[in-house]
Amino acid sequence: MTIERTRIKICGLTREQDVDAVVAAGADAVGFVIYPPSQRNVSAERAAELVSRLPAFVTPVLLFVNEPLENIQAACRLIPTAVVQFHGDEAPADCQRLGRPFIRAARIPLGDGAAFFDLVKYTQDFKAAQAILLDAHVEGFGGSGKTFNWSLLPPSVNAHLVLSGGLTHANVIDGILQVRPRAKTLAVDVSSGVEISKGIKCHEKIKQFVAAVRAADEQLARNHVRIPTT
Template structure:
């Protein structure tokens, strides 16, 4: 199975183009104002214009109101919603759009419980626990907590870079990996070489299998 790659936290057209050129499967736009990688709706709409066919545009939200999500959907052609806060399954399901739920992992059994709680999701994203931040920590977690029995696609995030993603994919065998800080020069500003190296390392796993 080929592991898919999402590059998240994009804020510039040149970074969108670089990620597409390097072979990214999905691109993430952050609609969470406290994040240094956040974009406003008008910026997101412009960025989305530069995404070609067969590359997914993902909108990332953290505890939004339903009105906020709908406002984005009216103006930005999102293919998938990604919820990183404390949203319920009922909240995530109301927009008539496929969605992914992110959880911050810190203990055994948490992922199995999330598979059940968010059974209508198109995937479950597992990230590192931080009591103050909803992702974007740059930290990894104990991958041994990830079960091999997965009733839906599992997306691995948290502290990934070209230095460790080969090992991560080889060990976890996720449906996809999600990276932001690991391919940046500074927060919100991507590094073209780091994006390319990251995706090459993911694809290298498939070649060695």
């Protein structure tokens, strides 16, 4: 049995030095929140400035919440290499209308409520998505720093998943070991878990987080699962 290594996205970037630190640490994707109510919000123009610092093969991801299609299209024209992350109440048709690769967030209830979220159906409804991002369902959208109960997810989900919501270097290994066997592939997404304050990243926490993800991959490999290095 072979699996892909765990991909890493660091989200909520607002500063040049933090983008550089994320790249240096070895992250695969960098997320920018284009949602004015968020304390991590950046304009599309500011996101484009930050994206210009990214080397080849590091993917920019633009997060939107119930944003008009024309605004998303305008942002994508500024950042043509971006993947779009829909994090609001968007229907499948809304996501596909953009005609670009996209990630769809699934808001998983906290506590025992996770057992009642039909993730299998959700992934079928959004089968056109590159991946389904699993985040905790809290008031408002995103950035809660809360984890949902990973053990209550379905045992088998025929989709690429991104584990998010309250991850830190202290719990991401457990999250990967619990969720990876349930999915086609797994990536992880962190924001508040590597911050000093909202939108301001801690470079040491970024390094610790990436190291913890790699440690989880090594543990999977020790369990006789070969992980490609490329």
